[in-house]
Amino acid sequence: MAADPKNTRYAKLRIAQKQMGLDEDAYRDRLERETGKRSAKEMTVAELDKVLTGFKRDGFRPAPPRTGKATSSRPEVRKVFALWGELAPSLRSGGSRESLRAFVKRMVGVDDPNFLSGAQAGVVIEALKAWGKRA
Known part of the structure; x- marks a missing residue:
């Protein structure tokens, strides 16, 4: 089941409100100025997008989408x-990711794979290869 497109926009609006330092009244004034409505729940998806575009124009920078892939x-x-x-x-x-961190911590005492030294990474890699052969 796909997520409601409005829910992600509501979340982005609240993030924009916080990032831009708007109190509740200023936030609702902004909504009203853009769409004529003081509540995001009353808006259509197009109206929510219009408000988000206005926030972006005034400096809101949403975080880039997470891919779920671990990179280094x-x-x-x-x-x-x-x-x-x-x-x-x-x-x-x-x-x-949490279970990988726990595994790395047990193997070499480092809290996160990104902080492994070359030698520690080698130990973890060999352990994972051996585990893969058993699995």
Whole structure:
């Protein structure tokens, strides 16, 4: 089931309100100025988009969409993420990022794969390869 397109816009409006430092009255005044309505719940998707466009014009910068892919500039860390992704279907956790962090912490005492040294990454990679052979 797809997410309601309005819900994502409501969330973006609240993020814009916070990012731009608008109190509730200023926020509602802004909604009314753009659409004639003081409540986002009364607006159509097109009206919500109009308000968001106005916020962007005045400086609101939404965060870029997350791809869900773990990235790193370091090839050994990308290898850790890739091996973990291959194991994900066989894991009870589903291969969550938190479970990878816990695994790395148990293996080499580092809280996040992005902070692995080359040698530590090698240890984790070899452990993941061995796990993959057993799975």
